[in-house]
Amino acid sequence: MKLNSKYFEKIRIRPDRQADAKTEAPRCQWDGCGEPGLHRAPVGRHKEGEYFRFCFEHVREYNKNYNYFSGLKDTEIARFQKEALTGHRPTWKIGSSGTGQAAADFAPYRSGHAAYYRRLGDPFNLFGGAEARARAPVEKRLKPLEAKALETLGLAANATGADIKARYKTLVKRHHPDANGGDRGSEARLRDVLQAYRLLKQAGFC
Structure with missing residues (x-):
């Protein structure tokens, strides 16, 4: 080149x-x-x-x-x-505002998930104040089969787990053939008691 x-x-x-x-x-x-x-x-x-x-x-x-x-x-x-x-931003203690006053309780005005947990009860006071702790627990609404099972055992809707167990033991001793002299006339009643107790136990009543 x-x-x-x-x-x-x-x-x-x-x-x-x-x-x-x-x-x-x-x-x-x-x-x-x-x-x-x-x-x-x-x-x-x-x-x-x-x-x-x-x-x-x-x-x-x-x-x-x-x-x-x-x-x-x-x-x-x-x-x-x-x-x-x-x-380097200002901070405050939990439960207080920047003015040093206690934070307002907005629990009565909550909706959505907060209100849902409030209706279920708040044993650790996560969603409410002192009035929430003093509120009576909400009664559980019974399903038709659960209500019928309690009726079979002769118990009210507000019966506790201890009441259900005690009633179950009493009825089994009363209607079991080994406990009533071999009388087989109450076998149907015993079967109903066993089924009712099993249903309530599975539902978490006892």
């Missing part, structure tokens, strides 16, 4: 960006240094957002000795570290 070929005119040299940056960069702020200040270094506390401009060698030297907490007492440093856990 000839040196005076037209193709040499189309060859472009990649620009030296680092050289351009050095010419445009401000001078290093280290005393006695004439190199370009390509690297930033923080000025210090109470001057956040302000930076020195140093060359590479002097920014390394500056960072070795940089201390953000210089001049602060140990108690002030500890307080700063504690406040940094919350992003």
Whole structure:
């Protein structure tokens, strides 16, 4: 290829960006240094957002000795570290507002899932106040088969698990053939008692 070929005119040299940056960069702020200040270094506390401009060698030297907490007492440093856990935002104790007053109880105005759990009862006081703890438990609505089973055992709708077990034992002793002298006339009654007790046990009554 000839040196005076037209193709040499189309060859472009990649620009030296680092050289351009050095010419445009401000001078290093280290005393006695004439190199370009390509690297930033923080000025210090109470001057956040302000930076020195140093060359590479002097920014390394500056960072070795940089201390953000210089001049602060140990108690002030500890307080700063504690406040940094919350992003230096104000905080309050649980159950109180920023004014120091107790937070209002909005339990009576809740709806949705909160109201649902409130109707079921709140033994740990998660959704209500003192009036919720004093409220009587809501009676469980019985299904037709559950109501019939309690009726078979001769118990009321508000019977407890202990009442059901005690009544079941009494009826089994009364109608079992081994306990009533071999009388097989009450086998049907015994079968109904067994089925009623089994249904109530599966439903969680006892």
